Amino acid sequence: MVIIRNLSCDRSESPEILLNPMANLDLIIAGEVNLDLILYGLAENIPLDREILATNFELTLGSSSAILAHNISLLGVSAGFITRAGDDELGRIAMERLRESRVDLSQAIRSATGTKTGVTILLHHGGSRRILTYPGVMFEMTCADLDLDYLGSARHFHLSSLFLQRGLHAGLPELFRNLKQRGLTLSLDTNDDPDDRWDGVLDDLLPYIDVLLPNEDEIRRIARRDTVEAALDALSPRIPLIVVKCGSRGAIVQQGATRITVPSVSVVLVDTIGAGDTFNAGFLAAWLRGADIAVSARAGNITGALSTLRSGGTEAFRDASLRRAFLRQHQFPFPEAEPQS
Numbered sequence: 001m002v003i004i005r006n007l008s009c010d011r012s013e014s015p016e017i018l019l020n021p022m023a024n025l026d027l028i029i030a031g032e033v034n035l036d037l038i039l040y041g042l043a044e045n046i047p048l049d050r051e052i053l054a055t056n057f058e059l060t061l062g063s064s065s066a067i068l069a070h071n072i073s074l075l076g077v078s079a080g081f082i083t084r085a086g087d088d089e090l091g092r093i094a095m096e097r098l099r100e101s102r103v104d105l106s107q108a109i110r111s112a113t114g115t116k117t118g119v120t121i122l123l124h125h126g127g128s129r130r131i132l133t134y135p136g137v138m139f140e141m142t143c144a145d146l147d148l149d150y151l152g153s154a155r156h157f158h159l160s161s162l163f164l165q166r167g168l169h170a171g172l173p174e175l176f177r178n179l180k181q182r183g184l185t186l187s188l189d190t191n192d193d194p195d196d197r198w199d200g201v202l203d204d205l206l207p208y209i210d211v212l213l214p215n216e217d218e219i220r221r222i223a224r225r226d227t228v229e230a231a232l233d234a235l236s237p238r239i240p241l242i243v244v245k246c247g248s249r250g251a252i253v254q255q256g257a258t259r260i261t262v263p264s265v266s267v268v269l270v271d272t273i274g275a276g277d278t279f280n281a282g283f284l285a286a287w288l289r290g291a292d293i294a295v296s297a298r299a300g301n302i303t304g305a306l307s308t309l310r311s312g313g314t315e316a317f318r319d320a321s322l323r324r325a326f327l328r329q330h331q332f333p334f335p336e337a338e339p340q341s
């Protein structure tokens, strides 16, 4: 099926801007968009009131939801992204990057005049890093921004960064129930809870989730268990498919009583920013095309590894020749999915 994408018309709080929702997408993601400002080569101890020099700097499209939308679209999945960007230069850069990936932005909203897009400043100190985020309009999106007919026209709905989507929380259980009734499958990557509470709306959403995509730390906290194995034992009766991302060790997948481990792809990496979100892109791209859990996890490991080869979560995917060569080299299961540019 050929899908004609509307690349140019974002929604805006200015009423004169066109709405042009498109139908029949494989996947819609609703979530935050921000930019990452990444500085490399800093000492761990940064003295106050001194000028400190980094060895390198990159500005990349950041945020879990936007990275997934960007990268899965470049894997040839027809994806829509509903988000709020601020009315500023950072918002314009972020939306331009997304547009280049061909994601459908017909339901993306530019917030009111003078609002600011979120930004994350990442300070790399050798193996560890500091992550400082200004959320901007990130908390402003509510379920009133989500058009049910648009969402219902897709096969699958994904939510990332649950604990950053504060404005959505009140409406989410009803929204998830509604989408399930319309026949969509649902996936969730909570990412971290900055308050480390792991409660609130999460428990109400789990009964609707088809695919949960945590990392090892997150699943232990969600299930309130000490080990990944105990957490999987606790959650698997409630969630049909759980995919645990284990960094350089790959992924563990639990589907019913079946539990498999799928090893990672070995790489010499630049950074792991967005690796989990890009794993989600590869996993969902394969799973939505009907691949089994082993093939889907392998696909996630390939795309997760690819994302580590360049700065941030999207630069490796923006480099079309690197992306194509890496996917081919590791036999990404759907080579025909490459978009025709």
Ligand SMILES: Nc1ncnc2c1ncn2[C@@H]1O[C@H](COP(=O)(O)OP(=O)(O)O)[C@@H](O)[C@H]1O
Pocket (backbone or CB within 6 Å): 214, 215, 216, 244, 245, 246, 247, 248, 249, 250, 251, 264, 265, 266, 267, 269, 272, 274, 275, 276, 277, 279, 300, 301, 302, 304, 305, 308
């Ligand atoms: N050092 C690495 N080498 C190879 N693959 C990696 C590496 N780090 C991450 N990945 C890939 O990215 C996926 C997600 O990384 P992880 O750090 O577990 O998630 P998150 O970013 O959500 O914390 C892993 O499951 C793996 O496929």
Ligand SMILES: [Mg+2]
Pocket (backbone or CB within 6 Å): 189, 191, 215, 276, 277
């Ligand atoms: Mg993650």
